[in-house]
Amino acid sequence: MRLTNGHRPRTRHGRNRHAIPGDAAAIAARDLVVGYGGARVLDGLDLVVERGTTTALVGPNGSGKSTLLRTLVRLLRPEAGAVLLDGAAIQRLPTREVARRLAVLPQQPEVPAGITVRELTEQGRYPHVGALRTLGAADRDAVDRALEATGMQTFAHRRVDELSGGERQKAWIALALAQDTPMLLLDEPTTFLDLGHQFEVLELVGRLRDETGLTVVLVLHDLNQAARHAARLVVLDRGAVVADGTPARVLTRELLRDIFRVHAEVTVDTDGVPVAHPKSWAGPRQDPQTQESNARVPDAPT
């Protein structure tokens, strides 16, 4: 684990520092600079995600974790640097080609009125079918499999806007699965779900990874949830990676105090998963950068 907390190494000018042979990396960020209207949210960030693993992006509000995910899936365009998908610059790939390789579940997707679960799921076939051709047998099979995998067959003809939050989230996941991609990125997929549905959704994603070699990247708010469901935690703070490694190495009292500003104990569960027990707020940040960084990114999405 690298816990650099504010003293992260400048990698902007040290290219190939994290060079990994293209075939091992499913998706990678190189020297990523992303901003909203002048305010920099990510400033020279590097990340390499390996195939068939689950990586959780965590960090405090405004740390840039959702910005990173949205840039990785080309929903945001970086000001500098590049996202490499299977070694190729994602901005240069046709957008439907990208959508055949990676699927993304956006944060709090809208609720489409009057559309059924099956019709929503069918939208995931657009990258394969295009705007003018109609769905073929292979597409209907993919939709069937996606509904089956999410357990939504019985809801196929129900309207999405009439479902509960958990079912609705699974319908959106079915859309992403219907894209039939080797990579799935989810932006806070468990927000607004009750505990049972949180586990159901995360275990579903884990099962797909185990069965199909899916590469999974999640943005999660809950550290314990991230520790339980991801093999690797990437902690972001102020647009930079401040810690990166297995949950057991990353989830420490120091990290919780320095980055998340809570006093906490960390224990190890009977199954070896680290668990944080926050006790109290550790007060505002001590270092001089606080004010500046708050002013810099006033309303960066979390």
Next chain:
Amino acid sequence: MSAQISAPAAPTAEHGRSPVRSRRLIVPMGALALLLALAALHLATGTQQLGIFEVAAALLTSREVDSLHHQIVVDIRLPRTLVAATAGGMLALAGALLQSVLRNPLAAPSVLGVSSGAVLLAALAVTFGPPVGTLGPVLPLLALVGGLGAGLAVYTLGRHRGRTDPTRLILVGVLLSGIAASATAAVVIVGGSSVSGVLRWMIGSINGRVWHDWHVLWPWALVTIPLALATARVGNLLQIGDEAAAAVGLPVERARLLLVLLAAMLTAGAVAIVGAVAFVGLIVPHAVRGLVGADTRRVFPLSLVAGAALLLAADAVVSTVRVELPGDPLSPPALLPVGVLTAFLGGAFFAVVLLRRPHQSGVS
């Protein structure tokens, strides 16, 4: 990835689909049959009521055999039937496009400012231009220009930092519509001439439409309708939200421009010939969605057919009603403009919707 997901329990899924499949066939077939029946009724209806067989005979025979019926049906009523069906279909299709692209069940062609823009230019031409008789073929084209201009203005003003937002588009559209309507009123008052001539455009009327109007309308319809129907899959994607649509690889801004432009073209073409007929573009797609769900692959074509049917039916009704309009020498026998009836139908329709489903009918 899902190639290796355990094989689907296909039988249950198939089982659940079959009744829906058959219903999906019944609805379009029924709609088409209704449209044909209404077209026949429309041809038979008017000052001189004809039977279905008389209509058929007039259509099939040549002028020499039955001059009077041939004249009534082919020279007078057939263009009116064709114009009513096509314009009604175009307005409803435009409404369906807009309701999906703006993700607002209350969006309608009038929201984009296209109708008001077309009416404004028509009012200007009628008031300050040469006498209406000599304007003839130019008037619809002028209205077309006005409508498209207004639509483009709304889209341009609705852009912000290279992006459009449905809510912003609607607000700008409502704003420009209001300005154009005020300008039209000002033109009528200042010009002080032929209020009824302008009123025909403002309310919308198919009275006295002749073959010439049809010849302006059909090439426009032939281009815009197939293009609009072909965007159904794109409409579905825009319907699920910008982010999700972009995630599956849709160029969202270009797609929205395309659909808004097509809706503006459909509206401008229809309004240029029949005027700003109210509510067809609002209630038809709304009702169609209530009937077959929100999937635009069904909503677009069915709105086209149902819009045609509605305007045919409404026009058949008004063509049997005689009213004394004082001082209106231009619309030959004093007939009610069809826009009055559709506006009334629209009001009644929403009253029923609101009373039946008080909690579901609002903007979602």
